[in-house]
Amino acid sequence: MRIEKEIGSAETIGIAGHVRPDGDCVGSCMGMYLYLKKVYPSARIDVFLQEIPEVYSFIPGTEDVNTQYQTDVEHYDAFIILDTGKGRTDGAEVFFDNAKIRINIDHHISNKEGTGDINYIYPEASSVCELCYGVMDPEIVDKNIAMALYTGMVTDTGVFKYSSTSKKTMEVAGKLITYGFEFDKLIDHVFYEKTYKQMQLLARAILDSKLILDGKVIVSVTDSKTMEEYDAKGSDLEGIVSQLKLTSGVGCALYAHQLSDNEYKLSLRSDGSVNVAKVAETFGGGGHDRAAGITMQGDIDDILAKVIAKIEESISK
Ligand SMILES: [Mn+2]
Known part of the structure; x- marks a missing residue:
């Protein structure tokens, strides 16, 4: 699947993740946001998350996140829910329900069927960030998008250690680091650093x-x-x-x-x-x-x- 093929032409796009967002949730939402901004430069794109934990605020675009769940768009042309089904998206659920095209990308076994019209659910995937890279055009992905996606892969795998880490995980991570960001610093910052x-x-x-x-x-x-x-x-x-x-x-x-x-x-x-x-x-x-x-x-x-x-x-x- 290629995300822009599923969305088609769109003037308004919404994105949301789960309540109490973690690294995979913030990383996938921001990666998707930055990617769609490049594909749809004239579209209005809103990202809804309860909050951005301080540790992830370095990811470009997090300053644009809508934490109030308020919008004047009645029916988004497309709405994407990441790292959860629609039930754990707080105020975004109603925007998703009212959207024309509903897409759900997740890796939670508890959301096996998906809650969208288009569901891209792979419980064996290490992270939703890994799945997101798979639906993007590698030519369009850039350093910032790669950084966002790498964040979620690192946090959801405990730095490529948990049993969900696969050959595919390492292949995607390998591709992401070719976009040229300081992955050593990123890993320390999002995983090992303590106050x-x-x-x-x-x-x-x-x-x-x-x-x-x-x-x-x-x-x-x-x-x-x-x-x-x-x-x-x-x-x-x-x-x-x-x-x-x-x-x-x-x-x-x-x-x-x-x-x-x-x-x-x-x-x-x-x-x-x-x-x-x-x-x-x-x-x-x-x-x-x-x-x-x-x-x-x-x-x-x-x-x-x-x-x-x-x-x-x-x-x-
Ligand atoms: Mn996840």
């Missing part, structure tokens, strides 16, 4: 950690006192559990942070030797085989003892 506060909290979590069960499991807790000391939010602790899991010999990491007096949020990561989804489910949590979470009430020592016993049981199986 100084996050760095300090990570350091504290590592210092306070303990290796147990013959070094197969690592455990660490950040309490409210430490959270207050750094004026930290839960989002400042993202990535700590994955970093703990990278300790040599460790098959499972358990990281907890205090939510209130008597409540803790636990995150679990595993290399596959422990099914952490099963461990989490025992305590009312959930997730995937290698990444799961639980919210638990009680004394932290009791909580850890219970969860660690379950992990131990799972290792010895």
Whole structure:
């Protein structure tokens, strides 16, 4: 499929992604926006997203995004929804419903059928950005478009590491870097960089950690006192559990942070030797085989003892 063939001639085009936009959502929306601006120089093109997280504001065109979901266009000639079905597009759903041509491009298995008249859904694709490149004319793609698409590929694959990464993913990424942008800096910026506060909290979590069960499991807790000391939010602790899991010999990491007096949020990561989804489910949590979470009430020592016993049981199986 070639996107401009599906759209045909158009004077008004809308684009939207999902609520709480991530790198793939912002990258695909902006890549598509910049591309269609070149193909349809006289068309009015609107992009609707709830917000642009600061980390993605370097992508050209993000300053044009409509975060208010207000428009005077009654019926867009074409409307494209990216990285979701129409149900998670906030105020854009009605614009999509009223559009003449409705296109849905997604890679979520939960949206297998698609919600458009034209659906381009490939659950095996690493990212919608990978799919977007496939519907574009490589001659029209430029450095800015490539940068936007590369952003989504990097964030949705954890820098080409998650199981969704395929030969095709690497081929598309390989083509994108030929447009000439500093992909090393881009990767650091969108994936590895942390604020100084996050760095300090990570350091504290590592210092306070303990290796147990013959070094197969690592455990660490950040309490409210430490959270207050750094004026930290839960989002400042993202990535700590994955970093703990990278300790040599460790098959499972358990990281907890205090939510209130008597409540803790636990995150679990595993290399596959422990099914952490099963461990989490025992305590009312959930997730995937290698990444799961639980919210638990009680004394932290009791909580850890219970969860660690379950992990131990799972290792010895
Ligand atoms: Mn995605």
